[in-house]
Amino acid sequence: MKKFLVVLMAIALLTTCVFAKGNSDSSSKKIKIGVSIWSSTDTLGSQCKRIIDEAAKALDVQVMYVDQGHISENVTASAETLCAAGCDGIIICNSASAEMTSVINTCTANKVYVAQFFRIISQATNPNEFALATKSPYFVGAVHENEVENGYKLATILAEKGCKKIALEGWEAGDATFLLRWEGYKKGVEAWNASHSNKVVLLEPQYGGTTSDTGRSTAEAIINANPDIDALIVAGGGGDTLVGALAAIEAMGKKGKIAVASTDFLADLDEQLKSGGMSAESGGHYCDPLFAFMLVYNAIKGNYSVPTNGFYEVNFPYLYVASPADYTAYAKYFVDALPYNAQELKAMAELSEKDLEAAAAKLSIEDVKSRR
Numbered sequence: 001m002k003k004f005l006v007v008l009m010a011i012a013l014l015t016t017c018v019f020a021k022g023n024s025d026s027s028s029k030k031i032k033i034g035v036s037i038w039s040s041t042d043t044l045g046s047q048c049k050r051i052i053d054e055a056a057k058a059l060d061v062q063v064m065y066v067d068q069g070h071i072s073e074n075v076t077a078s079a080e081t082l083c084a085a086g087c088d089g090i091i092i093c094n095s096a097s098a099e100m101t102s103v104i105n106t107c108t109a110n111k112v113y114v115a116q117f118f119r120i121i122s123q124a125t126n127p128n129e130f131a132l133a134t135k136s137p138y139f140v141g142a143v144h145e146n147e148v149e150n151g152y153k154l155a156t157i158l159a160e161k162g163c164k165k166i167a168l169e170g171w172e173a174g175d176a177t178f179l180l181r182w183e184g185y186k187k188g189v190e191a192w193n194a195s196h197s198n199k200v201v202l203l204e205p206q207y208g209g210t211t212s213d214t215g216r217s218t219a220e221a222i223i224n225a226n227p228d229i230d231a232l233i234v235a236g237g238g239g240d241t242l243v244g245a246l247a248a249i250e251a252m253g254k255k256g257k258i259a260v261a262s263t264d265f266l267a268d269l270d271e272q273l274k275s276g277g278m279s280a281e282s283g284g285h286y287c288d289p290l291f292a293f294m295l296v297y298n299a300i301k302g303n304y305s306v307p308t309n310g311f312y313e314v315n316f317p318y319l320y321v322a323s324p325a326d327y328t329a330y331a332k333y334f335v336d337a338l339p340y341n342a343q344e345l346k347a348m349a350e351l352s353e354k355d356l357e358a359a360a361a362k363l364s365i366e367d368v369k370s371r372r
Contacts, residue, residue: 031300032062033293034082036092038070038210043239044264047286048117051338055293058345070095070172070210070237076102079114089113089140089296091289097126097176100133108138113299113306116142117292119176120313126176134310140299141312143288143360147177150282150318151184152191154233154261157280157322159192159200163231163259167222168205169215169245171237178205181235181263203229208245210237215244223252231279234262242266246277263318270327280322285334288316291360294348304353312353314360333368344371 035052039045049065056063066081068074075094082090083106090112094100100121107114120142123130133139158166168185170178182205189202203226208218215234218241223229232249234242242262249258256276263282272278291314298304304312319334321327333339340348348359 030060030062031089031297032064032085032087033296033300034078034085034087034090035063035065035289036068036075036078036082036090036094037065037289038093038095039067039238039240040065041067042210043243043267044283044286045238047265048289051287051290051340052293054338054340054342055290055345055349058342059297059349061297070175072096072099075099076106079103079106083107083110083112087112088300089115091115091117091292091296093118093289095172095175097121097129100126100129104129104132104136104139108136111138113138113140113296115140115292115295115299115312116144117288118144120144122176135308137306137308139311140295140304140306141292141314143292143295143314143316144177145288145316145318147180148184148187150263151181151186152188153184153318153320154263154280154282155185155188155200155202156192157320158231158233158259158261159189159196161231161259161279162198163200164198165201165203165226165229166231166233167203167226167229168233168235169208169218169222169241170205170235171208171210171241173205173207178235185233205235208234208237208241210241212240212244212247215241216248217244219245219248220252223248223254223258229258231259231261234260236263236283239264239266246272250277265321265330269321270324270331273321273324273327280320282318282320285316285319285339285363287339287360287363290340291316291356294351294356295353297349298353312357314357316360317364319364329365333365333372339363339368 040049066078068078076099121130121133189200193199206218206222208215234245249255259279261280265283299306
């Protein structure tokens with residue numbers, strides 16, 4: 001009997017040890033956040049990856065990337081892939097807002113937190129997706145810019161530079177962000193024409209995809225069809241579309257004759273501004289995904305409660321560069337070094353949601369200067 005009791009005690013002790021070890025492994029499990037992005041290797045995408053990787057390193061978080069090219073079926077599949085890979089949260093740059101129905105449902109079913117970057121679902125144009133996002137306990141929020149204002153400012157800059165006929169190259173028809181920028185371009189031109197005698201014409205958009213090859217062929221087609229244009233807005237798409245468009249303009253002998261404006265900073269923007277390849281560019285901070293990452297990280301940690309009657313919204317200011325002098329200060333604080341160091345990234349992760357919003361709103365060259 002005594003021997004039997006000893007055996008029972010040994011089994012109980014072993015079970016307790018195994019259970020305790022299981023609990024220890026669970027509590028010490030490294031957080032894993034997935035990143036669904038159009039490209040992690042083009043100009044903008046690689047900058048996004050660089051800042052996310054630094055945040056992940058500072059916070060000891062595992063990161064997994066899926067490049068989906070802004071192709072709808074790939075966007076929705078990316079959420080399934082990242083959930084299946086065991087991610088605790090996902091940040092995503094979708095293309096059309098309609099894709100978010102599948103993304104949110106996938107994440108909700110798998111109890112995986114999700115936030116958008118460079119994007120927000122419009123209540124006015126996508127009410128069903130907006131309603132789904134607000135009620136999901138796993139849709140954390142969205143980080144985005146005022147794209148209409150961005151488009152307005154770029155069109156105004158070109159008009160101020162004397163441009164009269166502006167062509168427009170988008171990346172994908174129906175993309176949520178492109179539609180907002182296009183609205184801004186039109187409003188900028190309308191406002192200019194209402195108060196100036198030298199009228200400006202904005203052409204209908206042509207679409208150049210997200211590669212340099214398609215960007216180049218689309219720009220060539222635009223110029224061949226409209227040889228009298230004196231400006232081209234390459235709306236965005238990650239940067240490679242613009243690279244191709246600039247190559248087309250130079251090859252056709254139009255460099256310096258066609259003023260080019262775009263959103264998404266080039267790696268060689270300084271040289272392009274000096275040589276006349278570029279006239280103006282907006283973008284620059286590439287930190288939308290960083291703040292989406294922080295939203296999801298805090299939701300996973302239980303620091304941010306996710307509402308079921310709304311979601312968090314973080315607005316970002318754009319940076320605008322229209323001369324080599326503008327670029328010099330930008331390069332120092334956003335290219336040669338990241339705008340946040342490891343200590344600042346750790347501190348950012350401790351901010352309340354309201355303080356995180358405030359940090360995003362003040363990000364600028366002057367803000368980085370003040371922290372250095």
